[in-house]
Amino acid sequence: MSKQLTTSSGQVINQPKKSPVDTLLGIVAWLVGLGFFLPFAWMVLTSFHRESDAATNPPSPFAPLVLDGYRSFFNSGPWPSLLNSLTASVLSTILVLILAFPAAYALSIRPVQKWTDVLFFFLSTKFLPVVAGLLPIYLFAQKVHLLDNIWLLIILYTSMNLPIAVWMLRSFLAEVPVEMLEAAQVDGAGLVRTLREVVAPVVMPGLASAALICFIFSWNELLFARVLTGTVAQTAPVFLTGFVTSQGLFLAKVCAASLVVSLPVLVAGFAAQDKLVQGLSMGAVR
Template identity: 70%
Template sequence: MSAQPATVSAPVAAVPPASAPGPKKKGGGWITALTWVVAIIFFIPILWMVLTSFHSEADATQSTPAFFAPLTLEGYRNFFGAAGASPWPPLINSAWASIFSTALVLILAIPAAYALSVRPVRKWSDVMFFFLSTKMLPAVAGLMPIYLIATKIGMLDNIWFMIIIYTSMNLPIAVWMMRSFLADIPPALFEAASLDGANLVQTLRRVIVPIVAPGIAATALICFIFAWNEMLFARVLTGVVAETSPVYLTGFVTSQGQFLAQVCAAATVISLPVLIAGFAAQDKLVQGLSLGAVK
């Protein structure tokens, strides 16, 4: 009796069962629609301001809004014309104070955030709370002491004093933001830079800055907006020489009337630098604000 050779069957790879499509998230369409509604509600005042700036004073001050009133550049001509003080010095003062103070904030905030995140000092949480506590005091509460100091040292109506004020105002929030960005950098990168012989300045310039560039852009844009829009200290501490654009804007509201079309034209022009900076850095802003959000 001859033995039949045993047949070895090749293993058949198990085919995973087709996964059923997951249930669709309910309410996604409603959330999107609600987001659009909220965005439109916030955008309507801006649209109305821009539209009013192209109307005449007679059409702008009507009790019934004139949507289809004739368009004119009268408001912009009055703003840039010789009807009052030139708007260029306040605009230049605001640009100079905002840009220079933002640069100083970044120069001071990045090393401070590095010391509080990558190379944490002792009781770093107390240091962060101290930075946060400086924002708890209402700005008007410190206005009188700052005014007296500026008077004593002869720095009233001085743009350099406003740069110092804006730097001190924005530094705490910049340190908080930059620390959250730097805390998400893997420690192995710093160890590798240290093994390669890089010092602190080289590590900051070649390792940290390229990685957290979106965070730096987001921090810089927020500090620029805060400095550009600040009016309380500028109203009290400046006069003619260091007047900023928000203070200049309030000069259009006089006892003779509000000159609504001219005010809207001035507000539109003054808002343009912030809008341009926001659109130019919107990709970096989104990346920076979402940096570290997903682990």
């Protein structure tokens, strides 16, 4: 069944009529979306409550709204930890893109010999659980005096995210027309210029999605930062663990701190959402 619509110019358009199954699936999709959004909305609401109101059981959503949780968080000195997280996440993401882009180019457009073995090697680095490598990394960092050093986290985050970025970018680079590269070579463009001016604009959605995912993984990483840092290179997730004290869990303060720490990721995701959706849909690993 279809429904006819008439435009202002008199053109008749047949619009297919929605079946009950489509309507039901739409309702289920909305319910699932609300289910994922409600915990975040509740956290935002709790962050504006007093501790006494946030600790009630059941908590009241109509309690007075205050800024006590945010004042307490910013008075606790979070800026060094936020700056460390930003430094480690941004620099590691830049290094990942610098290394992953030519590697993916070599594995797709100009494939090296036994490129499938190379891809499997990149993937195999993710097989080992992170906890299994924690002790040797700690002993190595202690030996070379890199404990509580932000550069150690940058190196670790780069090595952790590099395989993911290579796999993602290879899927995009495999879709680049060879004719574009041949035309660039005819015009006398070298490899670096070809990558910068020809290939990079075409795969920009892939670069954006890979950069965003690497940034999120680096920003949210806790285990290595918790064990390998102290006070100098402490990151924001480690700073959040300090709110769990022997005196109890202060919900309003924790919710306010969690919201502030999550803002960079939310802002980055919102700014690059079109590139991320396009990248994840077009650059799926086959």
